[in-house]
Amino acid sequence: MISSKIVCFxxxxxLCLNNRNVILKNxxxxxxxxxxxxxxxxxNNNRPSNYNHNKKRTKETYSDDYLFxxxxxxxxFKEIVENTAENSIKAIDNTHGSHxxxxxxDKLKMRVKAGDGGNGSVSFFRAKYIPEGPxxxxxxxxxxxxxxxxxxxxxxxxxxxxxxxxxxxxxGAGARRTGxxxxxxxxxxxxxxxxxxxxxxxxxxxxxxxxxxxxxYDPKHPDFNVEMYLKALNSxxxxxxxxxxxxxxxxxxxxxxxNLWIKKEASEIDLDEPGQEILIAKGGHGGKGNIHYATGSNxxxxxxxxxxxxxxxxxxLELKILADFGLVGYPNAGKSTLLxxxxxxxxxxxxxxxxxxNPYVGVLDxxxxxxxxxxxxxxxxxxxxxxxxxxxxxxxxxxxxxxxxLEGAHLNLGLGIDFLRHIERTKVLVYVIDMSNSEVPxxxxxxxxxxxxxxxxxxxTEEEKKMVIQNIKSKIYNSSNRSPWKDFVCLLEELESYKxxxxxxxxxxxxxxxxxxxxxxxxxxxxxxxxxxxxxxxxPCSADKGDNILQVRKEFRxxxxxxxxxx
Ligand SMILES: Nc1nc2c(ncn2[C@@H]2O[C@H](COP(=O)(O)OP(=O)(O)OP(=O)(O)O)[C@@H](O)[C@H]2O)c(=O)[nH]1
Ligand SMILES: [Mg+2]
Numbered sequence: 001m002i003s004s005k006i007v008c009f010x011x012x013x014x015l016c017l018n019n020r021n022v023i024l025k026n027x028x029x030x031x032x033x034x035x036x037x038x039x040x041x042x043x044n045n046n047r048p049s050n051y052n053h054n055k056k057r058t059k060e061t062y063s064d065d066y067l068f069x070x071x072x073x074x075x076x077f078k079e080i081v082e083n084t085a086e087n088s089i090k091a092i093d094n095t096h097g098s099h100x101x102x103x104x105x106d107k108l109k110m111r112v113k114a115g116d117g118g119n120g121s122v123s124f125f126r127a128k129y130i131p132e133g134p135x136x137x138x139x140x141x142x143x144x145x146x147x148x149x150x151x152x153x154x155x156x157x158x159x160x161x162x163x164x165x166x167x168x169x170x171x172g173a174g175a176r177r178t179g180x181x182x183x184x185x186x187x188x189x190x191x192x193x194x195x196x197x198x199x200x201x202x203x204x205x206x207x208x209x210x211x212x213x214x215x216x217y218d219p220k221h222p223d224f225n226v227e228m229y230l231k232a233l234n235s236x237x238x239x240x241x242x243x244x245x246x247x248x249x250x251x252x253x254x255x256x257x258x259n260l261w262i263k264k265e266a267s268e269i270d271l272d273e274p275g276q277e278i279l280i281a282k283g284g285h286g287g288k289g290n291i292h293y294a295t296g297s298n299x300x301x302x303x304x305x306x307x308x309x310x311x312x313x314x315x316x317l318e319l320k321i322l323a324d325f326g327l328v329g330y331p332n333a334g335k336s337t338l339l340x341x342x343x344x345x346x347x348x349x350x351x352x353x354x355x356x357x358n359p360y361v362g363v364l365d366x367x368x369x370x371x372x373x374x375x376x377x378x379x380x381x382x383x384x385x386x387x388x389x390x391x392x393x394x395x396x397x398x399x400x401x402x403x404x405x406l407e408g409a410h411l412n413l414g415l416g417i418d419f420l421r422h423i424e425r426t427k428v429l430v431y432v433i434d435m436s437n438s439e440v441p442x443x444x445x446x447x448x449x450x451x452x453x454x455x456x457x458x459x460x461t462e463e464e465k466k467m468v469i470q471n472i473k474s475k476i477y478n479s480s481n482r483s484p485w486k487d488f489v490c491l492l493e494e495l496e497s498y499k500x501x502x503x504x505x506x507x508x509x510x511x512x513x514x515x516x517x518x519x520x521x522x523x524x525x526x527x528x529x530x531x532x533x534x535x536x537x538x539x540p541c542s543a544d545k546g547d548n549i550l551q552v553r554k555e556f557r558x559x560x561x562x563x564x565x566x567x
Pocket of ligand 1: 332
């Protein structure tokens with residue numbers, strides 16, 4: 001078995017495998033070297049300006065920026081090597097710039113420091129013949145406030161820095177002059193960004209860290225360990241949710257001197273509305289000048305007020321893609337092709353798995369579609385519903401293309417299911433199923449499928465997990481084991497494993513690649529095999545040839561209309 005991995009960081013794509021039998025046919029724009037671990041390192045010659053040659057590149061250093069395509073088997077890998085080396089790198093550099101495809105950031109931690117207030121001034125009026133005039137020291141200016149506003153027109157947080165610092169207010173001056181106010185800073189994020197506040201603690205030698213989700217620290221759990229609990233009582237507490245924190249937990253004894261980010265409870269704000277704005281860090285107040293301190297007994301105060309400090313906040317920003325429809329499907333099922341066929345988007349489409357690495361949202365524009373939609377949809381509606389429908393014409397909707405998922409995704413096979421968090425917010429799930437699926441006809445064996453949510457809940461040890469993954473891999477990469485109905489059941493199970501009840505959302509099944517051989521036959525079997533599992537329309541089409549795409553758009557619009565009536 002050949003293990004393989006693709007690692008991408010900005011312009012550097014690293015292809016790793018334990019066998020050297022891959023020849024990179026085209027080294028366009030890249031140089032490649034093979035290191036002692038049999039890793040092929042492809043380096044783009046046009047390195048980004050901030051590329052640090054001396055920095056040791058370890059998995060840890062760039063774990064945030066790396067994209068791991070785990071556990072691809074050799075056939076997939078071979079295709080990817082051939083295509084990636086020749087096409088993607090070219091595509092990344094030429095079509096999308098050196099940055100956009102690989103440097104997708106949807107979660108980011110940031111330090112935010114508002115400006116300090118300027119100090120008040122100690123000053124006295126001076127003029128000819130008035131040697132000791134009254135106080136005239138002005139106030140300090142206020143420090144810059146820092147706001148987060150949801151009006152960024154993009155689908156990414158990669159434009160944001162790791163720290164944002166507001167300007168301090170200027171000091172007051174003589175002649176009652178007030179210091180300059182620090183200009184407010186606005187951190188612009190796309191609508192759909194969640195802001196979470198954190199406390200940051202420094203870890204001292206000997207601190208142990210509690211992972212709240214660890215049953216040893218849960219007094220109600222049979223594995224509760226009193227000694228450890230008492231020892232750790234004054235130690236930093238980890239929520240056990242964010243992956244970075246999990247990493248820290250894993251390192252346990254080695255973190256002395258590091259900062260630990262701890263999520264504050266109830267500190268989550270959703271910036272869903274375009275233009276929505278929050279004040280995240282308040283600037284310090286300017287200190288009062290000595291003019292304010294003159295009293296009857298002390299007409300010449302020699303002191304003024306200091307400005308107060310601006311707030312320091314530690315925040316995490318997470319972007320959830322907001323879309324009406326979300327495309328869910330196996331890699332290579334034709335999701336991006338469907339996005340291209342139905343919207344204005346120009347996604348990358350290739351004939352190999354995991355072409356789409358980042359979510360991408362396109363807009364469905366219904367304004368030019370024939371009006372016939374409104375008369376054919378929902379003929380049996382009541383008068384009231386019909387009126388609501390007429391008053392709320394659906395002109396646009398958004399459709400999010402997501403990276404493919406396959407069986408075992410929740411065990412981190414393929415790209416894993418990290419991207420599914422984006423689908424949580426979409427109103428409608430669009431399952432894209434490749435109806436041709438294999439070069440040979442597949443026959444339904446009459447099995448009535450069920451969705452088993454906890455199919456792999458027996459896994460306890462790493463060893464067991466490895467075996468399960470091995471087993472799944474031997475199945476899924478063997479095309480005789482694949483069928484449209486098995487794909488569909490796996491998708492449902494992966495969604496349910498990610499979040500119980502997710503598949504209860506309004507849904508639609510797109511039976512794609514109907515132009516291919518055996519697709520008609522497979523569609524019939526598909527309906528028999530899994531029709532009972534979900535109550536939603538099944539629309540056959542060929543996204544590539546454009547067959548029946550109008551019907552797909554019609555269904556999309558109908559669902560949107562029905563949702564408007566219900567809401
Ligand atoms: N014959 C035929 N081919 C199609 C159809 N739809 C997509 N394809 C082809 O299938 C391949 C995969 O299409 P993509 O749209 O990139 O698939 P995807 O689901 O986005 O794949 P990932 O991004 O890897 O998850 C491409 O070669 C498409 O041209 C179709 O309706 N008929
Ligand atoms: Mg795609």
